[in-house]
Amino acid sequence: MGKNRKDDAPNPLHRWAILALVRAPLLLPYGLRGPVVGWLMSRVVAPIARYDQRVIDNLNYVLPDLDPAEVKRLSRAVPANTGRMLIEIASGDRFTDRIAKIQMQGPGLPALDQARAEGRPIIVVSGHFGNFDAARAALAQRGHQIGALYRPVDDPVLDTEFHTVLSRIAAPVFPRGRKGLGAMLRFLRKGNTVAILLDQFVHEGAEVTFFGKPAPTSTSAAEMALKYGALLIPVYGIRTGDGFDIIAEEPIPPSDAITMTQAINDSLEARVRAHMDQWLWIHRRWKPELQRTRAAAKTGPGPGA
Template sequence: MAAARSLPYRWRVPMVGWVVSRIVSPLAHYDDRIRKNLALVCPDLPQAEVERLVRAVPDNVGRTLAEIYSGEEFLARVSDLPLEGPGVEALEHAHKENRPVIIAAGHFGNYDAWRGALNARGYRVGAIYRPMGNTLFNEHYVEAITTIAEPLFARDSDLRQMLRFLKSGGMVAFGFDQAFRRGAELEFFGQRAMTPISAAELALKLNAPLVPIYAIRQPDGLSFRILVEAPIPPSTAEEMTQALNDALEVQVRAHMDQWFWIHRRWK
């Protein structure tokens, strides 16, 4: 990444995408994982489309990594992006009323683009993150994502601080599209998948809106559209989380190359 940062931004982002797609992904067996996931949930997908996604998915992952490590240059590109969708009013109202918001975010597009856009508007937006297994990588990765917006809360270790932040009127983003040992066995792409329900549980506990949000990469590969969906209606934590899965699936089906199919979502 240090070498990549020596390049102009417009070259850096696609270059890192190419490296991850063409070199890292085959070596790390991401190619095999993408094919396996697609064979499970989209068995009728034409083989040509599968092979396109085998290259396009890690390209998006690499671009996302390059953007996150670009700090201020990345923020300059996303800070003025308009917020679109039926959930924008809910975010604005909660911000003005100093009420907590639970944001539901999948590993889709660039999940830090919307965070930078909200932060630039003066929204106090934090995020839960899962520490990487490699502590050396985790240290500089956390430093990089901290430049986008803060505070950040490590999963299972900073929960008290996160609760204080929410109760003071902050917004916190939760990821919900990776396999977790704890949670509920819900449906995603027609298959049962262990899904964390903590975001919905907390939204119910705090009487806070649960708002899905997406940063959709545009055809130029460098810009984004920020989509804020309407808050999930309160019900049970399981029903609300299933609604999150359903909403994310709609977006993934519309932009198949932008979801992180490299994850072991269905175990």
């Protein structure tokens, strides 16, 4: 007989804590919000949630020779950047008004402008790095009709909050899943721009690498670019003190989905190596234990078994 599992219900304390973190600091002057929430994430939230240890574990896995002092610094700096990013996005117009004063740069700008002028679909790829929504805001202000694919939050109240916050930066935003993907594809085929973050572990992803380690990655962006003739281009919002550099790199040349996906990973890796404290080392990008189990299952028992 089935049980009604209360553990599966949203945790109201967890919800309250997250809402307080992104709403209460909005009472502060804009210039203080980032430092305050960054400090709270680094010194309070990260130790409780063990985010700092996850940063350390990831760094030890892919960069075992990194100076321990640098590892410790990053275990605090990475959550701080995450906190700043969250409150910036939650700040709505105050955030986008600041982005409006920044001129985009980079070798990919002419290709971006030409594709928009021609009505050609554009797929912007990036990662959980710097503030990826700074790039999305800059593209919207440059005249792109830009949509974004996001991962829904299990708690419906938090998901509504997240959707609203992202929509204030630029709309539309599409939840991951069949319905959201279908809406995004229709939007893309009309000659619009979509933004996708590809730096997450995907169980059935391509066996490409990131920081020299196997990092299963979705090939969806490359496949869509090939299918619809879309421009595929990495764009980054790199934090510089209180501002950002919004950089469009050279487009990824069309070839095959796996080669193009590896090129996306290589582009992001180069940016992360230059700004180690701006990537989300908190999330489980590699999952080596799971990958070892899968490799063993594929190999199967030896001939003498």
